[in-house]
Amino acid sequence: MQSALIVGKKICSSLLLRNWVRPLSAASDKLTNVEVNDKTGFAKLTMNRPPVNGLNLDLLRDLHQSIQDIEKNKCRGLILTSASNTIFSAGLDIMEMYKPDQERLKQFWTALQDVWLALYGSAVPTAAAINGHSPAGGCLLAASCEYRVMLPKYTIGLNETQLGIVAPKWFMSTFRNVLPRRIAEQALTQGKMFTSDEALKIGLVDELAATKEEALLKCEKFFASFAKTDPIARYLTKKQLRHNDIKELLDEKVQDVENFVLFVNQPSVQKGLGLYLESLKKKAK
Numbered sequence: 191m192q193s194a195l196i197v198g199k200k201i202c203s204s205l206l207l208r209n210w211v212r213p214l215s216a217a218s219d220k221l222t223n224v225e226v227n228d229k230t231g232f233a234k235l236t237m238n239r240p241p242v243n244g245l246n247l248d249l250l251r252d253l254h255q256s257i258q259d260i261e262k263n264k265c266r267g268l269i270l271t272s273a274s275n276t277i278f279s280a281g282l283d284i285m286e287m288y289k290p291d292q293e294r295l296k297q298f299w300t301a302l303q304d305v306w307l308a309l310y311g312s313a314v315p316t317a318a319a320i321n322g323h324s325p326a327g328g329c330l331l332a333a334s335c336e337y338r339v340m341l342p343k344y345t346i347g348l349n350e351t352q353l354g355i356v357a358p359k360w361f362m363s364t365f366r367n368v369l370p371r372r373i374a375e376q377a378l379t380q381g382k383m384f385t386s387d388e389a390l391k392i393g394l395v396d397e398l399a400a401t402k403e404e405a406l407l408k409c410e411k412f413f414a415s416f417a418k419t420d421p422i423a424r425y426l427t428k429k430q431l432r433h434n435d436i437k438e439l440l441d442e443k444v445q446d447v448e449n450f451v452l453f454v455n456q457p458s459v460q461k462g463l464g465l466y467l468e469s470l471k472k473k474a475k
């Protein structure tokens with residue numbers, strides 16, 4: 191695993207916490223970074239896979255491990271954010287789906303399912319400080335959290351239909367958990383990307399913030415709103431509200447991987463992904 195867990199911004203040597211400080215291979219290899227504020231107990235989970243935090247197998251596995259660590263340590267809040275100044279996450283790394291190795295493709299989708307199950311179902315309160323563009327899988331991660339604060343002039347949405355791909359049911363239930371059904375249906379079928387202002391207006395994000403620091407503070411303020419609640423009662427309430435969405439995927443996890451593999455391997459989907467990748471590369475030139 192390549193992620194780093196830092197407590198109070200330094201490696202903690204106490205016996206209690208020693209177990210969950212995961213050693214780094216090398217600083218430049220880190221794909222996620224976790225910092226726990228030892229006063230508040232809030233954890234900041236930062237995605238760090240330049241240039242665009244494309245969710246490849248390694249980043250997904252890293253994210254999963256970090257979410258589990260934060261949960262095990264009984265942190266009082268998890269804020270998901272990005273090390274990039276302009277991109278929260280570009281969503282799934284299309285290179286994982288284009289001309290894929292079949293075994294890796296299965297592992298990739300399973301890793302995404304595991305991240306979603308861990309984040310959407312987390313016992314720890316979750317928030318996203320969306321400090322950049324957040325299309326598709328990036329939007330899924332943000333929408334899986336309980337609260338979202340976004341910086342201005344970026345875009346967010348589930349744009350799959352614009353790429354000729356179909357968001358699976360659990361992407362859609364995540365959206366429906368946040369948005370009124372009719373707005374969710376329109377947004378999903380159009381593959382609409384919302385500006386920060388539009389996202390605020392429809393309730394896809396809860397607040398805007400001028401800077402990342404302000405966004406982090408607003409997420410912390412959200413966590414502080416639970417100060418007078420019992421953490422177990424809070425979690426059990428969230429769990430019941432999200433139960434059906436989670437159960438639906440758990441019941442169909444293997445079938446869902448098979449559907450994904452079948453879908454991605456269709457020649458028309460491969461052709462579309464190839465053209466899309468080309469258009470992204472041309473744009474970068």
Ligand SMILES: CC/C=C\C/C=C\C/C=C\CCC/C=C/C(=O)SCCNC(=O)CCNC(=O)[C@H](O)C(C)(C)COP(=O)(O)OP(=O)(O)OC[C@H]1O[C@@H](n2cnc3c(N)ncnc32)[C@H](O)[C@@H]1OP(=O)(O)O
Pocket residue numbers: 241242244276277279280281282283284285323325326327328349350353355356357358449450451453454467470471473474475
């Ligand atoms: C009937 C069927 C039933 C059920 C279906 C079953 C299963 C479901 C099947 C499939 C579901 C799949 C769900 C998919 C989810 C996804 O997340 S797909 C990914 C969608 N993402 C996007 O569309 C974002 C694309 N990227 C951008 O819009 C922009 O790059 C950006 C706004 C994020 C950033 O813009 P810039 O800062 O200008 O950066 P560049 O565009 O120059 O990009 C830099 C660099 O990164 C490469 N890149 C960007 N995004 C991706 C990506 N997602 N994957 C891979 N690579 C990406 C880009 O090409 C540049 O590369 P270089 O040129 O530098 O090599």
